[in-house]
Amino acid sequence: MKIGQYLSAIPVVLQLVLFLCSSALPNSYASASETGNGVAALQGVFLGKSFKAKLISIRKQDETLLISYDEKTEGLDDVEEGDNILLRYRAGDGIKLALEVIPEQVKIPEGVTEIDTAEMIALLNDESRRGKYLLVDCRPFDFYSETHLPTAVSIPWTESKEVKLAALPADREQLLIFYCLGGTCQLGPNSAALAVEAGYKNVRVILVELSEWQESGGNLYSGDEYIRHGNVVLVDLRSGEEAEAGHIPGAVNIPAGEISGAEYDFPTYKSAPVIVYGNGADPENAAASIRRWGFRQVSLVEGGFAGWVARGNPVETGKLSSGIRWLRQPDIDEVSIEDFQKAAAGGNDEALIIDVRTPEETAKGSFDRAVKIPLTELPARLAEVPDDKEIFLHCATGARAQMAWSYLRQHRNKVRYLQAKVINRKGKILIRP
Incomplete structure (x- = not known):
């Protein structure tokens, strides 16, 4: 049975x-x-x-x-x-x-093995193995800058083969670990396959979703440029005295001991990016609390305030605000569901829909008017994307479509992506916010 x-x-x-x-x-x-x-x-x-x-x-x-x-x-x-x-x-x-x-549609290439979340966290916590592996984030740099795994370096899949291989270590025996967006993203496995093809002997992939990574006890970090210029909620968890002596520009001060009572001071929009820094284990503990409130993108500053200063970033002094004033700024490059549906129905001759899902996904159903170009094939098939059309990108959730947009906007002038779920229900394609 x-x-x-x-x-x-x-x-x-x-x-x-x-x-x-x-x-x-x-x-x-x-x-x-x-x-x-x-x-x-x-x-x-x-x-x-x-x-x-x-x-x-x-x-x-x-x-x-x-x-x-x-x-x-x-x-x-x-x-x-x-x-x-x-x-x-x-x-x-x-x-x-x-x-x-x-x-899940991801296929692990021959010669590549999967590393699970618990093993990856143990590896990161093992000081004796620092510098003996390379953890590679294969997403576009914008995604890496927003949040990435500890110790990860950015080698986007969209770079040329020569650039990707040149960024890898000379030692073909060194442990290489690749990741992208979890079990529905082929960028990590494809990058791993390229490394195996180049002669690397110890190649692995981690297929964890970043949200699951955090729920399993792993931390995420944000890049300095994103912290400086992104639309983020930045929280200094140190005492008022420490924060006034020097803090990251744009931070609000909520001491670690007060964070548990500050839930309703945070935005109601749970996708707001939250970045925390402080002393000792305070950032990890605060991040866990904030995730329990339902926030989906919570990250830390690499090395805390000391690391920020050591990397030559700007510092401000004086009293900080204790009130969070954050407003969502919708991406101007998102296409509305209404405009997308109009194009899908043939009501906009100036728009071309590109489906960046895998062939396995599109085989179960796709929009009749969509051109199917999997995300991993987009650089090689760039010539198929016209210059004189407005390009609407979609995937299953919006994540891969945004990655495709991040690449394609460098080569085409009119590119937007659908930040919504595209669901196949018994052969019928549905869009859900």
């Missing part, structure tokens, strides 16, 4: 008991947002679902997790037992509720 059939055969009361017990077990991959209402993600193998108890069964490494779902959960009809999936869920009051199930 398959595990999905087995789960359905268990009496509902027993299923609920199993679910409640499983949610009480220690779980190193459990979301840090379980006590709040934040949205998080995890990756694993889909084992089955119970219609009666409304439970999804997922294998996460050596653990089997039971997660509830309801009639609003998206994507359950698109996965089968044994599929690798990305599951987005909302955690609150000790219960995880599945919001969306996404089949």
